[in-house]
Amino acid sequence: MTVVLKLGGRVAADAVRAVLAEVDGPVVVVHGAGPQITAGMERRGIAPAFVGGRRVTTPDVLDVVRAELAAVNEEVCAAIGARAIGLFGDEIGLEAEQLRDLGLVGHPVPSAPAAVVEALAAGRVPVVAPLAAGPLNVNADEAAAALAIGLRATRILFVTDVPGVVLDGEVAAVLPADDAEAGLADGRFEGGIVPKLMAAVRAARGGVKASIGVTEVPA
Numbered sequence: 001m002t003v004v005l006k007l008g009g010r011v012a013a014d015a016v017r018a019v020l021a022e023v024d025g026p027v028v029v030v031h032g033a034g035p036q037i038t039a040g041m042e043r044r045g046i047a048p049a050f051v052g053g054r055r056v057t058t059p060d061v062l063d064v065v066r067a068e069l070a071a072v073n074e075e076v077c078a079a080i081g082a083r084a085i086g087l088f089g090d091e092i093g094l095e096a097e098q099l100r101d102l103g104l105v106g107h108p109v110p111s112a113p114a115a116v117v118e119a120l121a122a123g124r125v126p127v128v129a130p131l132a133a134g135p136l137n138v139n140a141d142e143a144a145a146a147l148a149i150g151l152r153a154t155r156i157l158f159v160t161d162v163p164g165v166v167l168d169g170e171v172a173a174v175l176p177a178d179d180a181e182a183g184l185a186d187g188r189f190e191g192g193i194v195p196k197l198m199a200a201v202r203a204a205r206g207g208v209k210a211s212i213g214v215t216e217v218p219a
Contacts, residue, residue, distance in 0.1 A: 096132030
C-alpha cells in the first residue's frame, strides 16, 4: 500500500506535512529543486540550458544540482521530523539510462533500491533526492514514477503549486492517459506540467494510480 509523493522544488518543505497527514500507510517522498538549482547556477555564472525539458548537465552543473538537492532534502526531512531519512538516488542505486547528448543526464528506469525498501519496513519515510547511479542528473517527476513502478506502489501523487491539469480554462477531474498523450503530442500542454503528465502517464501504464493535484490520470 505504498504511496509515492513527488514534491516540486517550490512547494517541497511547505507542503509535505499537510500532504502526509492525508496519507495512510507507507510513504516515499521524492523532491525536486528546479528553481533552487537554476538560482544556484546563476550565482556561479553558469547559464542554464534545457533540451526537451531536461537540464543539460556538465560536471560543474552537477555540483550545483547536488548542493541544491542536499539543501532541499534537509528542509523536507526537517519538516517531516524524526521518521524521515534522507537518501540520494546515486548512493542507493537508483537506476537510469544515460542520455549522452545532454551530458550527465539519465532517464530513470523502474527500480526498488534496498535502502528505500528497508526504510519503509522500519516505519521510516524515505526522502529521495533525484540523482541516479553514475552519478547522473534525473528529472524528479521521472524518478518518482520509476520508483513507484519499481516499488509496486498503489499511488503516486504529484504535489505542485497548481491545483491540477487545466483544460479549456478549468481543472480536469480526470484525464485518461490516452488523452494526456494526445495532448502532449499536439502541443496542447506546455511548461512545467509536461514532465509531470509524462511521468503520470508512465506510472499509470505501469499499474500505479496517478494524480497531479486533484487531476486523476488513469491508464
